[in-house]
Amino acid sequence: MTSERVSKLLQEMTTEEKIGQLLQLSADFFEGSQAVITGPMREHDLTLATVYTAGSVLGISGAERVHQIQADYLAKSRLKIPLLFMADIVHGFQTIFPIPLGMAASFDPEAVKLASEVAARESAVSGLHVTFAPMVDLVRDPRWGRVMESTGEDPYLNSVLAKASVDGFQGDLDVEHIAACVKHFAAYGAPEAGREYNTVDLSEWRFREQYLPAYSAAIAAQAKLVMTSFNTLFGVPATANQHLFRDILRDELAFKGVVISDWDAIGELINHGVAGNLQAAADQALAAGVDIDMMSFAYAKYLQKAANLDESTRQLIDESTARILELKESLGLFTDPYRQVTPEREQAELKSVQNLNAAQQVAEESIVLLKNERAILPLARDQKLALIGPVANTGDLLGSWSWQGDQHQTPSIYTAMAEKFPQVSYASGCAYHQLNHREFDQALSTARQADKIIAVLGLPSSESGEATSMTDIRLPQEQLTLLQALAKLGKPIISVVVTGRPLDLTLVDDLSAAVVLAWFPGSRGAAALTNILSGAVNPSGKLPMTFPRSVGQVPIYYNQFNTGRPLSHTENDRENKYLSKYIDEANSPLYPFGFGLSYAEIKAQPISATQQGRSIQLKVELENTAALAGKTVVQCYLHQPVATTVQPVQRLVAFSKVLVPSKQKVELTLTVAPEELTYLDAALKRQTFTGELKFLIGLDSQHTKAISVAYQND
Ligand code: GLC
Numbered sequence: 001m002t003s004e005r006v007s008k009l010l011q012e013m014t015t016e017e018k019i020g021q022l023l024q025l026s027a028d029f030f031e032g033s034q035a036v037i038t039g040p041m042r043e044h045d046l047t048l049a050t051v052y053t054a055g056s057v058l059g060i061s062g063a064e065r066v067h068q069i070q071a072d073y074l075a076k077s078r079l080k081i082p083l084l085f086m087a088d089i090v091h092g093f094q095t096i097f098p099i100p101l102g103m104a105a106s107f108d109p110e111a112v113k114l115a116s117e118v119a120a121r122e123s124a125v126s127g128l129h130v131t132f133a134p135m136v137d138l139v140r141d142p143r144w145g146r147v148m149e150s151t152g153e154d155p156y157l158n159s160v161l162a163k164a165s166v167d168g169f170q171g172d173l174d175v176e177h178i179a180a181c182v183k184h185f186a187a188y189g190a191p192e193a194g195r196e197y198n199t200v201d202l203s204e205w206r207f208r209e210q211y212l213p214a215y216s217a218a219i220a221a222q223a224k225l226v227m228t229s230f231n232t233l234f235g236v237p238a239t240a241n242q243h244l245f246r247d248i249l250r251d252e253l254a255f256k257g258v259v260i261s262d263w264d265a266i267g268e269l270i271n272h273g274v275a276g277n278l279q280a281a282a283d284q285a286l287a288a289g290v291d292i293d294m295m296s297f298a299y300a301k302y303l304q305k306a307a308n309l310d311e312s313t314r315q316l317i318d319e320s321t322a323r324i325l326e327l328k329e330s331l332g333l334f335t336d337p338y339r340q341v342t343p344e345r346e347q348a349e350l351k352s353v354q355n356l357n358a359a360q361q362v363a364e365e366s367i368v369l370l371k372n373e374r375a376i377l378p379l380a381r382d383q384k385l386a387l388i389g390p391v392a393n394t395g396d397l398l399g400s401w402s403w404q405g406d407q408h409q410t411p412s413i414y415t416a417m418a419e420k421f422p423q424v425s426y427a428s429g430c431a432y433h434q435l436n437h438r439e440f441d442q443a444l445s446t447a448r449q450a451d452k453i454i455a456v457l458g459l460p461s462s463e464s465g466e467a468t469s470m471t472d473i474r475l476p477q478e479q480l481t482l483l484q485a486l487a488k489l490g491k492p493i494i495s496v497v498v499t500g501r502p503l504d505l506t507l508v509d510d511l512s513a514a515v516v517l518a519w520f521p522g523s524r525g526a527a528a529l530t531n532i533l534s535g536a537v538n539p540s541g542k543l544p545m546t547f548p549r550s551v552g553q554v555p556i557y558y559n560q561f562n563t564g565r566p567l568s569h570t571e572n573d574r575e576n577k578y579l580s581k582y583i584d585e586a587n588s589p590l591y592p593f594g595f596g597l598s599y600a601e602i603k604a605q606p607i608s609a610t611q612q613g614r615s616i617q618l619k620v621e622l623e624n625t626a627a628l629a630g631k632t633v634v635q636c637y638l639h640q641p642v643a644t645t646v647q648p649v650q651r652l653v654a655f656s657k658v659l660v661p662s663k664q665k666v667e668l669t670l671t672v673a674p675e676e677l678t679y680l681d682a683a684l685k686r687q688t689f690t691g692e693l694k695f696l697i698g699l700d701s702q703h704t705k706a707i708s709v710a711y712q713n714d
Contacts, residue, residue, distance in 0.1 A: 005334060006325040010318060012079055015306040018321040020053025022299045024086070024260065024292050027059040030069050044297040045304065052076040055324050056084035056130075056292060061093075061404065063346040066127025070337050082328055082337035086260075089131035089178070090149060090401035091115065093122035095355040095523050096410075098366045099399040099464075099500055100135065102519030104151035104544035105596070106365035107633040108657045109164035112151075115362050116168025118355045120177045124339065125346045129331050130179040132227060134165035136214035137184055139545065140555040143194025145468030148400055148500030148520070150189055151214075152544030153557040153593060156652045156676065158214035166221035173224075173330055175339045182218035184229030184262060186244055187211045191231060194554065196469045200231040205645065207233070209680050210559075216253055224327055225258045228265050228290060237272040239265040240284035250289060258323045260292040261285060267296030286313065291320035351409075356524050363521040363528030365631075368541035369597040370505075371515040376492055378535025378599060379452065385424040386450035387414050388443045388486060390432045390479065391458045391498045399500050399520025400465025409523075413456055413496070416526035420534050425450065429486075432460055435478045444485060453486050454533070456496045457508070461520060464500025473551045474504045487511040496529065502547040506590055517541070538599045540631035540657065542700065547591040552582070558593035558701040559648035562640060566649075594652070595700035600630030602660050606697040607667065609709035614674035616709055620697055621667050624660040631659045632699050636670045639694040639706065644681045650696055650704075653677075670697075677711060688713040 002010075010018075028036045029051050040046070052073060060066060066085055073083045091097045097115040098105075106112070116134075123131060135149040136158055151161045162182065171177035187207055191198035202211065219226070226249060228239040238244055239261050249255045266285040267278060275281035282298035293299035302309065302317065309317070332339060349355070369377070379385065387393075395410035414426045429443030430436070447453050457479045463470070474480065475497075484507075486493055495512040497505065500520055509515055516539075518529050531537040548556045563580040567573055567587050581587050607619040620634055637650035653676040660666050672695070678688045693711045698704030 002322050003326065003329060005329060006322055009079060009081065009325055010322060013321070015309065015314070015317070016303055017053050017079065018317050019299060019302045019306060020050065021055035021081070021321045021324045022292055022317065023050070023054040024056045024058055024294045025051060025054045026295055027057060029054070030057055030060065040297065044300055046297070046300060050300065050303065056086055058086045058294065060085055061087060061123070061126040061128050063125065063127055063341045063343045067338055067341060074337060081325070082333040084130060084328055084333070085128050086130040086132065087123070087128055088133065088401050088403070089119050089123045089128065090133045090135065091399070092119050092359065092402065092405065092522065093126065094350045094404045095122060095359050096398045096402045096405035097359050097522045098363050098525065099148045099520045100151055101148050101500065101544060102366040102521060103362060104157065104161055105368050105519065105541040106362060107157070107542050107655055108365050109160050111362045111365050112161045112164040113168035114358055116165045117171070118358050120169045120171070122350055122355065123178050124176050125341060125349045127341050128178055129333070129339070130181055130225060131169055132181045132183060133169070134162055134180065134218065135183050136162040136218055137187065137189030138211045138214060139189040140557045141194040142473050142502040142545070142548070143469055143471060143551065143554060144189065144191055145196065145465050145470070145501065146189070147502070147545065148464045153546060154544065154559065154652050155210050155213040157544055157655070159217035162214045162218040163221040166218050166223045170222065170224065173332070175332070179224035179327065179331060180218070181225035181227050181260065182215055182223040183227035185215055185226050185249065186229060186238060187233050188229035188231050194469055196467050197230050200233050202233065204234060205680055205682065205684060208684060219253045219255050223257065224330065225260055226255060228259065228261045230262055230265055230268065232272065237269055237274055239290060240269050240274055240288050242288045245289045258291045258327050259289055261290050261294050261296065263294050264296040266290065266293050266298040286316045286320070291323050351523070359522050360524035360528050363525045364531055364537045366519060366541050367521065367529060367532050367539055368517040368543060369539040370517055370591050370595070371509060371512065372597050373513040376452070376513045377494060377533060379421065379533050381421055381534065383421065383423065384449065384451045385417070385421055385454055386447040387417055387424055387426045387454045387456060388429045388447055389456035389482070390428055390430055392428065392456035393426055396460050397498060397521055397525045398523065399461050402461070405523065411526045413526045413529055416530040417533070420530050429482045430478045433476045433478055435481060440482065440485070443482065444489065447486055447489055447491065450491065453489070453491050453493045454496060455483055455486060455493055455512070456498065457483065458498030459500070461500070464520065471551070473501065475508065480507055483508065483511050494533070502545050504548060504550055504590070506549050509590060535599060538628060538630040539596065540598060540633070542594050542596040542633045543591055544593070546589045546593050549590045550585050552585060553589070556589055559651050561646045562649050593701045594633070594635050595702070598630040598632055600624050600626040600628055600660065600662065602630055602632045602699065604634055604697055604699055604705070606695070606705055606707035609695060609707045611709060611711055614713065616672040616677065616693070616711065618670045618672070618695060618697065618707065619667060620670060621665055622658060622660045623665045624662055627662050629659060629661045631657055633657050634668065634670065635698055635701065636672065637696040637701065637704060638676070639696050641689045641693055643679050643687070643689065645679060647679060650701065
């Protein structure tokens with residue numbers, strides 16, 4: 001329903017002013033850079049007047065800077081329509097949280113919501129109105145660098161965390177919250193061969209069953225914007241795909257908000273081969289319902305013929321303009337274009353102790369203990385430790401999309417460890433991708449003096465995120481050579497891995513007594529890791545994405561289909577050649593989805609399963625026989641029911657993170673919602689399972705206990 005203010009503005013605005021609202025320009029257009037004026041402005045026949053009717057800008061923040069640009073803009077705006085400030089605030093603004101894939105490992109929606117709330121507060125006091133997040137693309141291919149930005153391979157986990165993130169960013173859109181832009185619509189996370197920007201080719205059935213749920217959850221959570229994806233889907237580039245944006249997003253999901261293209265995605269319709277020129281690209285995107293053109297200048301083409309637009313184009317421009325004005329109105333910008341932003345509020349909020357503590361708390365929940373032979377962890381304070389590796393003493397712990405973060409202000413793992421362990425020494429041993437003999441020999445000499453070796457390995461932030469696809473997902477050979485040399489010293493090795501993607505850690509697992517996955521843990525990640533290694537915090541992270549034994553297994557994910565010749569690990573399977581398997585590698589992953597160890601000894605036992613209305617309730621008993629408390633994630637999987645379309649061998653349908661005190665039992669109830677007890681048939685119609693349903697309960701996806709219940713859907 002268009003508000004009175006928006007209706008009135010639409011009547012007063014000229015066609016040029018409406019077209020202006022559809023343009024998003026980058027920061028440099030508003031900072032008077034000569035390169036812009038002589039570059040894209042000339043190239044696209046833009047005038048300064050165009051700049052000052054553009055509806056939004058991306059990449060500008062800072063209370064004073066935003067205030068000055070907004071004031072300058074409004075002074076030039078005939079109808080005083082405020083400028084919208086947008087940016088990528090993905091896992092924190094100046095206080096950086098673990099990368100989203102790391103936060104997903106917390107399996108804690110409250111932790112994800114907290115991270116988004118802090119990010120929103122810090123962004124809002126710095127003048128931002130919209131974040132290009134959450135990214136909820138389902139991912140199954142660690143070769144693709146942007147897995148770091150997602151929450152992993154499971155539709156249900158992604159849906160729960162997508163809602164949590166939107167709720168955290170938006171709240172009630174007061175001046176401490178910002179609008180969320182769910183991205184990238186759609187299925188950008190499934191590029192063939194894991195190659196960035198590559199073709200996505202999914203059946204609509206699979207798209208709807210596995211990729212659509214998380215976008216749908218974000219939209220149901222009232223995300224205010226959706227961003228188009230660079231890729232094709234169903235044979236058409238998403239940014240021009242009317243089936244995707246009109247039929248599915250607008251009609252089926254009833255999305256009433258703003259659609260923004262990804263950077264130059266409208267212009268790229270020419271490269272995709274569906275548009276012969278920029279005007280044709282503009283027409284296709286506008287017809288698909290793309291409201292804002294991010295930096296392709298395609299919509300600026302309409303300025304050159306504003307007086308002669310046909311009625312249908314004029315109507316589409318009005319619709320898009322209305323949605324953009326409604327977004328500005330929902331942010332209160334017409335009432336207060338500055339949203340109470342002041343340098344004082346900004347100063348008090350950015351990297352506050354409260355915010356940094358929140359980042360540490362979420363990092364502690366995200367770190368995953370993958371191996372702990374002979375309970376070598378946690379470490380006693382008085383142990384002589386050698387911290388060795390290229391990631392041991394660096395602030396490069398923030399990961400991609402941390403543009404406002406400061407690595408130089410980020411304590412390194414060595415700094416944090418030295419505060420807790422008086423006898424820790426350090427040597428780099430090598431660089432990320434480079435060995436030199438002096439460093440190498442120094443590291444071995446340092447390691448020889450210690451009781452235990454902590455190898456801190458991984459990749460730099462620059463090798464994670466957008467445009468970082470890799471064909472080899474092992475650690476760099478230089479680091480593996482260092483690890484092999486350390487292993488020859490005959491001392492126990494604890495390997496800590498800093499990464500934005502699942503890696504092939506087969507050799508690391510072989511050579512290490514313990515393996516700790518730190519992800520890119522954020523501004524206080526080093527302190528969080530130190531608390532885990534010292535036992536001050538009991539690790540509770542679980543994998544949101546499968547870790548393969550080899551890149552040759554990719555895509556590998558837990559919720560796979562059984563096939564007609566499943567490998568069922570019975571005796572004769574070894575003899576039977578004609579099964580779905582490899583001759584040179586196991587089918588199983590190195591570390592499965594949902595896996596993560598604890599210092600406590602916790603077991604899960606299903607007690608009962610009953611139908612309650614159209615839901616199913618499962619009672620589960622957890623017992624902790626260890627002398628210390630621990631959190632864990634109880635996972636409930638629906639075992640492959642019989643249906644008219646193939647169903648995953650198991651599918652996560654409920655989970656809960658629980659604290660289990662030492663030497664105690666805890667009983668909890670998991671509720672499986674009715675919508676999790678449905679499937680899509682071959683005609684894309686949603687059906688409901690009926691009859692006996694088997695659920696698998698466990699603390700990861702592989703080690704589970706079954707319980708069944710008759711489910712009547714009358
Ligand atoms: C990038 C990304 C998108 C981001 C946008 C603006 O290319 O694909 O996720 O929000 O440009 O920075």
